[in-house]
Amino acid sequence: MIMKHTNVETLFANGIKATDLSKKQQSVLQASLTLFAQQGYENTSTQDIAQLAGVSEGTVFKHFKTKEGLLQAILTPFIHDIFPQVAGEFLTALAENPFDDFETFLRYAVHDRISYAMDNRREMKIFIQEMVKNPTILTKLTERLGGLLQSGINRLFADYQQRGQLVDWDSMRIIRLVSGVMVGYLIPNIIMSDQPLDCEAITNEICEFLLNGLRPTAETAS
C-alpha cells in the first residue's frame, strides 16, 4: 500500500531539463538550491553560486537576470508545478487506494507526507526560510493548493464522516489540526537536525493521538 513518491529534486531536475536551459545554467540552479538551503538566500553570494556551479560570475546572470530571479526560478516551479503535481499524485493515491476505514486512510496519509518531507528536507528548508521572511510565498502556495486539495479532500472526508469514522468538522479545520501535529514533529527536525526521523515510529505516535482526537463524539456521531 505504501508507494514510493517522486522526489521533488528529481521533479525539479526533470523540470530543468525540460526547459531550454543549457548545462551550465542547470548547474547554476542546482548550486543555488544547495547553497540557499545550506546558508539561506541572503548569506549566499552570487560568487559562491558561480564557484559551486563551476561557471563564471557572468553566467549566473546571463539567464536569470538577477539573484532574486534565481530564487524565483527555484520557488516558482515548486509552487506552480511541483507542489500541485505532488498534491495531485497524493490525492490520486488516496482516491485509488480503497481504504477500508479512516484509520487505514490516516495512517497511509500521515506516513506518506512525513516520509515525503524527509525525502525533501533541503527543499523544505529553503521553503520554510523563505516563507518566514517573505510570507507572500505562503500566500501564493495556499491559493494554488487550496482549491485543488479542498475539493479532493472534501469528498474523501465526507465519505468517512458519513460512515461515522470521522468527526463532523469542516475539512479545512481537520487538515489544519492534522498538519499542525505533523508540523510540530517535522519542523524542529528539518531545521535543527541532519538525521531524518523514523517515519514508522512517529506515524504511529501521531496517529494514535489523531484518531482519538478526530473520532466522532457521542453527540456528534448520533
Added chain:
Amino acid sequence: MIMKHTNVETLFANGIKATDLSKKQQSVLQASLTLFAQQGYENTSTQDIAQLAGVSEGTVFKHFKTKEGLLQAILTPFIHDIFPQVAGEFLTALAENPFDDFETFLRYAVHDRISYAMDNRREMKIFIQEMVKNPTILTKLTERLGGLLQSGINRLFADYQQRGQLVDWDSMRIIRLVSGVMVGYLIPNIIMSDQPLDCEAITNEICEFLLNGLRPTAETAS
C-alpha cells in the same frame, strides 16, 4: 481565572532600563527589535537602525561592537531571562490555580499561551526567523527551558493522569502534540497576517480536538 500576563516587550524594555545602557543605546535596541521584526536581520542596515533610533551610526557600534552583537543583545535576554521568567510565571499560574479537571486546566493553558503569543507577535517573528536560519538558538532555548518546564509539567500531568482525565503518555509527547496543534494555528498567522487571531474562538476549536485526542482510551483508563 484568566489573568493578564506581562508582555515580553515590556519585560524587554524593563530589562533594558535595568542595564546601565544610555537612553540612546536603549533606543538603538528598540529600533533594532522593530526593524529586525519588520524586515529581518539581513535586510536591516545599521544605517536604518541609526536613523530610526535617531542616533548616529557610530552610536550603534559604540556599545554593541558589531551588528551581530546587536542581535545577540536582543536574543540573549530573551533566552536567559525573559523566556524562563515567562515560563516560570506560566507554571506558577498553573500550579496556583486549583483547576477542577483537565479540561479546565487545558482551556486555561491553551488560551493563555495563544493570547500570549498574540500579545508578542513582533518578538515571536524575530525568533522564528532567526531560529530557522540559526538553529543553535532553538537548541539553547530548549536546553534552557527544557528542565524547567519538564519537572513542573510532569507533576501537573501526573495528577490528571491518576484521576483518569489524561491519557497516560510521556509528558513530553503530550506537550509536543499540544504545542504542534497550537503552532499549526499560530505560525501562519504570525508570519502572514497583521490581524491577531480571535483567541477565544480558536481556543475552543483547539481544545475540543485536544480533549478528545488526549482522553484516556478504554484500555489505558482501566
Added chain:
Amino acid sequence: MIMKHTNVETLFANGIKATDLSKKQQSVLQASLTLFAQQGYENTSTQDIAQLAGVSEGTVFKHFKTKEGLLQAILTPFIHDIFPQVAGEFLTALAENPFDDFETFLRYAVHDRISYAMDNRREMKIFIQEMVKNPTILTKLTERLGGLLQSGINRLFADYQQRGQLVDWDSMRIIRLVSGVMVGYLIPNIIMSDQPLDCEAITNEICEFLLNGLRPTAETAS
C-alpha cells in the same frame, strides 16, 4: 668594470607582467608601490590607490582581497624573487670580475651597492618602513638571503685573507661592518632627502676608511 644593474622596479614591473594579472590590476600594484613609498602603508587609503590607478575601489579588492594582501603582493616578490635574483647577480659579478686586489674589489662592491640603492630609493623606503613596523619581514629576508650570500662571500673573502689583504675576521662580521658604514650614509639620504648621493664621492670616502679598518694588523697578518 662598472656595469649597469637591473632596476628593481623594472624587475617588479616585469614580474607583474609575467603574472596573469590584468592591465588594471597591474596598475593597482604600481599605484600601491608609489603611494606606500610616498606616504607609508597606513596613510594610504584604498580610495587613494583606486584613484591613482584609475580604477574603481572594487577593483582594488577584487583580486587582492584585502589591503594587507596588496602589501604582501608587493613585498613577497621582492623577498622571494627580486632580492635573491639581485643578490645572485651581484655575487656573479663579483665572482666573474678578476679583481687584482681587495681594494679594487671593495671599491667595486661598495660603489655597486650604493648606486644600486640610489637607483631603487622608492622601494628601499617602503622596505625600511615596513621592516621597522613589522620585523618579520627582515627575518624572512635574512633567512632567504643569508645562506645565499654567506657561501658566496666566504669564498671570496678567504682568497683575499690568504693573500694578506683582508683582516682575518669572520665574514659575517666584515659584512656587518661594511654594510653598517654604508647604511650610515644611505639611510639618512633615502629617508630624508630627494637628492641622490654622489656615488663616486662617498664610495671614496667610505672605502678609504674601510680599507684601513679591514687591513690586517701586524699581529693578525703575521
Added chain:
Amino acid sequence: MIMKHTNVETLFANGIKATDLSKKQQSVLQASLTLFAQQGYENTSTQDIAQLAGVSEGTVFKHFKTKEGLLQAILTPFIHDIFPQVAGEFLTALAENPFDDFETFLRYAVHDRISYAMDNRREMKIFIQEMVKNPTILTKLTERLGGLLQSGINRLFADYQQRGQLVDWDSMRIIRLVSGVMVGYLIPNIIMSDQPLDCEAITNEICEFLLNGLRPTAETAS
C-alpha cells in the same frame, strides 16, 4: 671610568612632573609612549591609550588636543630637552674624563652610547619608526644636536689628531663613520629582538675595527 647615564624615560617622567600636568595626563603620556613603541603610532587608537592609562577617552584630548599633539608631546621634549641634555652630559663626561689616548676615549664613548641605546630601546624604537615615516623629525634633531655636538667634538678630536692618534678627517665624517658602524649593530637588534646586546662584547668588536680605520695613515700622519 664607565658611569651610569640617566635613562631617558626617567628624564621624560621627570619632565612630565615638572609640567603642570595632572596625574591622569601623565599616565596618558606614559601609555602613549608604551603603545606607540609597541604597535606604532597609526596602529594605536586613542581608545587603546585611554584604556591603558586608566582614564576616559575625553581625558586623552583634554590637554593634548589631538592625537598628533600627543605624539609631539612625546617627541618634542626628546628633541628639545632630553637629547640635548643627554648629549651635553655625554660631552661633559668626555671632557671631564682625562682620557690618556684616543683608544681609551673611543672605547668609553662607544660603550656609553651602546649601553645608552640599550637602556632606552623603547624610546629608540618610536623614534626610528617616526623618523622613517616623518623625516622632519630627523631634520629637527640634526639641527638641534648638530651645532651642540660639533663644537664640543671638534675640540676633542683636534686634540687627538694633533697627537697623531686620530686620522685627520673632518669630525662630521668621523662621527658619521663611527655612528654608521654602531647603527649597523644597534638597529637590527632594537627593531627585531627583545634581547639586549652584550655591550662589552660588541664594544670590543666595533672598536677593534674603528681603531684601525681611524688610525692616521703613513701619509696623513707625517
Added chain:
DNA sequence: CATGAATGAGTTTTCATTCAT
C-alpha cells in the same frame, strides 16, 4: 552562449574628536 574583469553603490566598522554633565 560563456567569460571574468570591472564597476560603484552600499555595508559594516573604526576612530579622532566634541560636548553636556
Added chain:
DNA sequence: TATGAATGAAAACTCATTCAT
C-alpha cells in the same frame, strides 16, 4: 578637570550587476 556618551567622516570591504571579448 574628568567623564564617557555621542558624533560623523572616512576607512575597509562586499556584492549584485554589467559588458567587452
